[in-house]
Amino acid sequence: MSVAPTIAKRVGEGEPAPNLADYDAARASFTWAGAREALDGLPGGRGLNIAHECVDRHADGPRAGRVALRFLGRHGPAVDVTYADLAAATGRFASLLDGLGVEAGERVAFLLGRRPELYAGVLGALKHRSVACTLFSAFGPEPVRQRLSLGDARVLVTTPAFYERKVAPIRHELPALRHVLLTDVTADGAPAATRALDPLLQEADPGYVTEPTDPEQMALLHFTRGTTGTPKGAVHVHDAIVAHHATGLSALDLHDDDVYWCTAAPGWVTGISYGILAPLAHGVTCVVDEAEFDADRWYGILSEQRVTVWYTAPTAVRMLMKVGPEAMAGHDLSALRFVASVGEPLNPEAVVWGSEHLGMPIHDNWWQTETGGIMISNFRSMPVKPGSMGRPLPGIEAAILRRDDRGGIAVDGSGAAQVVEEPGVEGELALRPGWPSMFRAYLGDPERYARCFVSGWYRTGDLARRDGDGYFWFVGRADDVIKSAGHLIGPFEVESALMEHPAVAEAGVIGIPDPVAGEAVKAFVVLRPGHEPGEALRKELLGHGRRRLGAAVAPREIDFRDELPLTRSRKVMRRLLRARELGLPEGDLSTLERGADDG
Numbered sequence: 344m345s346v347a348p349t350i351a352k353r354v355g356e357g358e359p360a361p362n363l364a365d366y367d368a369a370r371a372s373f374t375w376a377g378a379r380e381a382l383d384g385l386p387g388g389r390g391l392n393i394a395h396e397c398v399d400r401h402a403d404g405p406r407a408g409r410v411a412l413r414f415l416g417r418h419g420p421a422v423d424v425t426y427a428d429l430a431a432a433t434g435r436f437a438s439l440l441d442g443l444g445v446e447a448g449e450r451v452a453f454l455l456g457r458r459p460e461l462y463a464g465v466l467g468a469l470k471h472r473s474v475a476c477t478l479f480s481a482f483g484p485e486p487v488r489q490r491l492s493l494g495d496a497r498v499l500v501t502t503p504a505f506y507e508r509k510v511a512p513i514r515h516e517l518p519a520l521r522h523v524l525l526t527d528v529t530a531d532g533a534p535a536a537t538r539a540l541d542p543l544l545q546e547a548d549p550g551y552v553t554e555p556t557d558p559e560q561m562a563l564l565h566f567t568r569g570t571t572g573t574p575k576g577a578v579h580v581h582d583a584i585v586a587h588h589a590t591g592l593s594a595l596d597l598h599d600d601d602v603y604w605c606t607a608a609p610g611w612v613t614g615i616s617y618g619i620l621a622p623l624a625h626g627v628t629c630v631v632d633e634a635e636f637d638a639d640r641w642y643g644i645l646s647e648q649r650v651t652v653w654y655t656a657p658t659a660v661r662m663l664m665k666v667g668p669e670a671m672a673g674h675d676l677s678a679l680r681f682v683a684s685v686g687e688p689l690n691p692e693a694v695v696w697g698s699e700h701l702g703m704p705i706h707d708n709w710w711q712t713e714t715g716g717i718m719i720s721n722f723r724s725m726p727v728k729p730g731s732m733g734r735p736l737p738g739i740e741a742a743i744l745r746r747d748d749r750g751g752i753a754v755d756g757s758g759a760a761q762v763v764e765e766p767g768v769e770g771e772l773a774l775r776p777g778w779p780s781m782f783r784a785y786l787g788d789p790e791r792y793a794r795c796f797v798s799g800w801y802r803t804g805d806l807a808r809r810d811g812d813g814y815f816w817f818v819g820r821a822d823d824v825i826k827s828a829g830h831l832i833g834p835f836e837v838e839s840a841l842m843e844h845p846a847v848a849e850a851g852v853i854g855i856p857d858p859v860a861g862e863a864v865k866a867f868v869v870l871r872p873g874h875e876p877g878e879a880l881r882k883e884l885l886g887h888g889r890r891r892l893g894a895a896v897a898p899r900e901i902d903f904r905d906e907l908p909l910t911r912s913r914k915v916m917r918r919l920l921r922a923r924e925l926g927l928p929e930g931d932l933s934t935l936e937r938g939a940d941d942g
């Protein structure tokens with residue numbers, strides 16, 4: 344693999360020098376303590392608060408009048424929010440939470456698209472020292488109920504339409520949810536047991552003063568998926584902003600006058616860590632588009648907003664590739680100087696497409712909900728090897744651990760994990776704990792958290808290899824979770840929803856290859872006696888999945904089976920199901936009860 348083709352790059356005329364100019368030197372000199380010094384801390388040595396680093400410190404200085412967020416609504420003109428405006432808006436939100444009696448550390452949930460209220464709300468909650476938890480707006484009622492319940496949310500901010508469709512039907516199952524605040528309604532128009540957000544914000548004091556904040560105070564709760572059981576709530580703390588800032592500098596190459604656009608939805612960790620926190624910590628201008636993907640609109644945004652740094656996802660790049668270069672005609676993309684992507688494997692063709700059509704390769708990087716920030720990256724100053732995720736960030740030690748034949752980590756005689764030193768050998772990607780944005784817990788589930796660690800390493804659940812030049816290459820997941828259009832989907836969640844249907848006795852759910860989304864969700868079901876397979880039932884089950892789970896999680900295909908391959912303990916053997924579906928060798932899959940039950 345060390346002979347993989349590389350794309351060398353030049354710094355274009357008039358472009359700033361890369362922040363990370365010499366990879367080895369940067370790694371050698373980097374310390375997290377040094378990275379922390381790039382931030383201000385709360386005035387008077389009162390700790391570290393994310394909202395202060397992202398908003399107030401800029402609002403109190405020369406960046407006060409700079410546009411922090413430029414909202415492009417579906418219709419109508421752009422709405423600009425300066426750092427000074429954002430300080431007031433987040434102050435109002437923090438005062439409102441205070442007035443509602445919400446305590447530091449309590450969860451404030453958001454079920455909203457990319458709207459100004461979400462950005463002010465998340466940062467306002469952080470200012471108030473309550474915990475921001477964003478939910479993906481395409482979730483159906485069941486994933487919303489699970490997350491609000493597991494997260495023990497006290498407050499939910501959402502729209503009237505989402506409330507009616509996704510929350511009202513399950514509200515009685517959420518006794519701890521004390522306040523539901525709705526956008527877009529007047530005080531008189533709010534449905535029973537909800538309140539209108541806008542009038543409350545108007546009355547609230549914009550000048551909220553942040554209380555001392557311990558850097559280890561819980562700040563963010565991000566739900567992610569395993570292959571069994573309920574979603575996992577990854578807990579992140581205020582200190583995470585040190586990593587967001589440092590990685591924004593080295594991996595995204597943010598410079599002071601950048602116009603930055605991150606296309607990730609704020610219901611996912613990328614939409615928070617890099618859609619809000621990293622760029623605002625750098626005081627740059629962020630473009631926020633409320634609409635969904637549309638090639639012409641996207642090229643229009645890149646050109647009209649003069650976007651300089653663009654962080655997007657492989658599925659989006661593949662959609663642009665599919666539309667063809669004609670869609671670019673008439674759009675001036677000359678402002679763009681850095682493009683990065685994350686969330687799923689970036690195929691080499693997409694990297695090369697970037698070179699040919701955007702004038703630069705797309706820089707893949709790797710991280711996950713638990714890591715809170717970018718861990719492995721193709722840096723602007725480094726040659727890119729198409730298909731590789733790049734090299735570990737300064738301050739990050741990554742390794743490939745050897746696996747035993749039951750999916751665990753092989754250990755040596757002294758119980759230490761075996762680190763693969765030879766290039767090109769596959770194993771589990773692991774990281775040495777200790778970076779600031781690492782998750783501190785799975786909320787309420789210490790055992791699951793403890794299982795992520797083996798002899799001083801954090802196990803990522805991804806299979807990878809490293810080449811002779813130190814570049815990492817993604818191989819696949821070590822468990823059964825599905826990545827579709829960048830969304831992590833737990834097969835268990837989909838199986839459970841299907842089994843709620845009276846016709847379904849058993850369900851097995853896998854990811855099948857999809858040229859654009861990477862993977863698509865496919866379900867196999869065994870029917871209960873008295874139910875016959877057929878087109879009508881297939882459609883009914885597809886509709887049931889969409890209603891319960893939302894379109895982003897529901898299966899796209901359903902096949903009927905007389906039986907599913909089960910382990911001795913009657914768990915569905917998804918890998919065997921997948922191997923059979925895709926015509927892959929079954930190997931020892933049918934005889935071994937494979938572990939890896941909990942990703």
Ligand code: AMP
Nearest residue numbers: 685686687688708709710711712817831
């Ligand atoms: P999430 O926690 O939802 O952000 O998903 C994290 C998972 O997405 C990782 O564990 C990988 O399986 C996958 N992933 C993220 N970035 C990449 C990448 N650059 N290449 C391949 N897979 C990726």
